[in-house]
Each structure stands twice: as structure tokens, then as C-alpha cells.
Amino acid sequence: MGDIRRRSAVVLGVTGLVAPLTLALTSAPAQAASCTTQAGPYQKQVEKFLGRPVDGKQSTADCKAIQAFQNKHGITPAVGYAGPVTWGVMDLMNKQKAVGNKPNKDGKCPTNKGRIACVNLTLQLSWVQDGSKLVYGPVPVRTGRNGFETRTGLKKIYWRDIDHVSSVYNVPMPYSQFFDGGQAFHSVNLSMWNPPGSHGCVNMTTTDAKKYWSLLKTGDDVYVYGRKPGT
Template sequence: MTQGSESEQVRELQARLRQIGHFHRSPTAFYGSMTAEAVSGFQRKRGLAETGSVDGTTWRRLLAVTRTPTAGELRPATTNELDEPDPRCLKGRVLCISKESRTLAWMIDGTVVAAMDVRFGSENTPTREGTFSVGWKAEDWESTLYHTPMPYAMFFSGGQAVHYSPDFAARGYSGASHGCVNVRDKKKIASVFGQVKVGDKVVVHW
């Protein structure tokens, strides 16, 4: 395997590298520059020639220090890795939002039901941290301040809400919200919107 390759074996390679901390994104099955860098790092640590490509020796060494990836590892729910949940997220129904990992986990009694990537407000319009609850919901809403669409909005602190963001979907982390928690996966947030009830807990933490 080398740069430009695309196969399910590449997906497995990425998942195995992720298990041991060399690859930090969801497996894509495409062997690009980030995969090559991850392979080089693995080779360097194991005293192998740093080619950035996977030969028989590199593959056998990787198999020896990893396990067969699960279906969830091969196709995880979020691009960003979930971190350890905040203790406040372990009981009840909680939208557990981590600024460090830039993820949202919809949790029920400590179990992650769904997970997705999120982004936050800028320095001028920061997303508030703390423990809140969903005050109200609106499936089809437009910001009265900024006149931007906020589909599947779940308001938790004044005008701040978790909602789908077409801008996040298009621009990624090159942009920011006005304080809301933006989600870029419309299908996932629509599903969670249908499950979350007014009064459910929201935890925003580092």
C-alpha cells in the first residue's frame, strides 16, 4: 500500500494505526499524505525504514501490535475522536459537548447513542460552558439576530442552541458560529432532534 491506493485494506490500515495513536481521523480507505505520515511515524518508532509506504514487514509488525478492527472502528460515528465523557454526562439523558475534541455525544445513562462533529463560537461570540437543559426546540428556525438558518435547533442557554449548520457543512472549521454549537451532519442531528426532549441536560465542557 502506498500513496494513491484506495481499498478496504487501506481502511483497515488506518483503523489499526488509530488504535495505537498514529492516525487521528476516521478511516477513509484512501491512502493520502496523512496516512503516509502516520505510517512513517509507526516505522520510525519500530526501527523500520521510513518509507511512508506499507511493505510486508511493516504490515506484519502492525498486525502484531494491533487487533482486528471492529465495524465501529472501521466506520466510526464521528470524524473527531470522542474523549472521555465529563462525569456530568454519565447519568440521565445528556447532550455531552466537548470543546477539546470538538464532538457532541448524545448519551443515555452513560451510553453513547450517537456522536457527531461540532464547532463553536469565535472569541467575540464564545459558546458558554457549563450545565444547562434544553429549554425549547424548533425544527425549522431562523436566527432573529443574524438571519441565518438554524434547522433542528435545541436551545439551551439564551439564544445559544445546538443546530445543523449548512455553513459548517460547506466550510468546516475555517468558520465559526455566533455562539451556537454547530453540527455538520444533517442526518445525524435530525435523528437526535427527534429523540431529545425539552428538559434534557446539556453539558458543554473542555
């Protein structure tokens, strides 16, 4: 049973990384795209976020700034258009920043479990707490896209593999900590705001994945709640 469970974790867990890699590879041509002269529906909001003059009119400088943001976070097509995907990423960043150092202000992540890793899908944030004490975070994460949502509820870390590699796709998944079937915390070399998301895993930066590895152990609780925007 253990071997079957492990093999299924390998197969399912890799889906948290396969599509993001595809996105990263296919986004390269978009980086060479020329700038659009068209103002987008979120022009003013995007201009404000980027510190540009807020006039709602597209300029060459506006487009270059928007395009640089899109390229940085893997938003395609990267043509400098202030559309809903670009503004959605910026809006999420604003909401994440507003949380500050009180990610569990609403009390939705259990405080009676001792050490626990919390994942707020709505804000795409995760943190580790011990009772009501914040231990680490909050940090931005990248969770399951529409149709492959990271499953909600109370779970436990049941398998950890620091150098995990999928035997199916030969894709590295460093610092993997599995907590629900093939869904796991693990690091990726992508922006945490790279849309549309993973195939179920909770993607993290290498720095944050390493920290989670040092703080958590097999048997520790994980609580996932909320709903990722766009799912």
C-alpha cells in the first residue's frame, strides 16, 4: 500500500510543475513582442501601480513598463496591454501587501493545533504558525489553477523528499512535502504570480520552501482554505 501511495504521489505531485514549465517555455516569444498603442480597460489602475502618470492614456513609456512587469511574471501576451490578467496580478499583490504580519487576523486557520502550515487560497498566501503565534511568513504562493484546484481542508504532511524528482516526467520538485494525495509544498523557479497557477501543488520560492522544510516535519498539520481567484 505504501509503495502504491508513493507512486501515485509521484505521478500526481508532478502536475504542480509540468504546466508552469510549459508556460515558462512558451512565454519566450512574447518577450520579443512589440508594444501595443492601445489603452487597456485597467489603464489607470495599472499606471498607478507602476508609479506612472495616471491619465488613462497609453504612452510608449507606459507600455514598456507594463511589458517589463508582464515579462517578469510570465504574463502572456507580453505586449504592454493593461488587461484583466495583468491588473489581477497587481491587485493580488496589493491585497497581499495589505495583510502585513497578521495573516490569520480572520482566525480561519486553526490555532488549537500547535505547529501548522496555513494556506489562504483567496490571497495566495501561506505561513507557519504555532497556536496563535506567527512563526514564518506570510509568503506568496502559487496554487492550483481552474480545474486543478488545491484541495481545501485540514491535512497532514505524510511524505517529505528534499530532492524529489518525478519518475514520469523527470522534473525536479525540490523540498517536496506532500500533504494531500499528490499535492505538496515544493519550490519552483518561477514567479509566484505566474498565471494561471499550478496543477494542484503549492509552489514556493526556493528560500521559502527551504524554510518550510526546516520548520515542518511528517505528521504536522496543513490547513488550506479559501478560493483562488479565477477558479
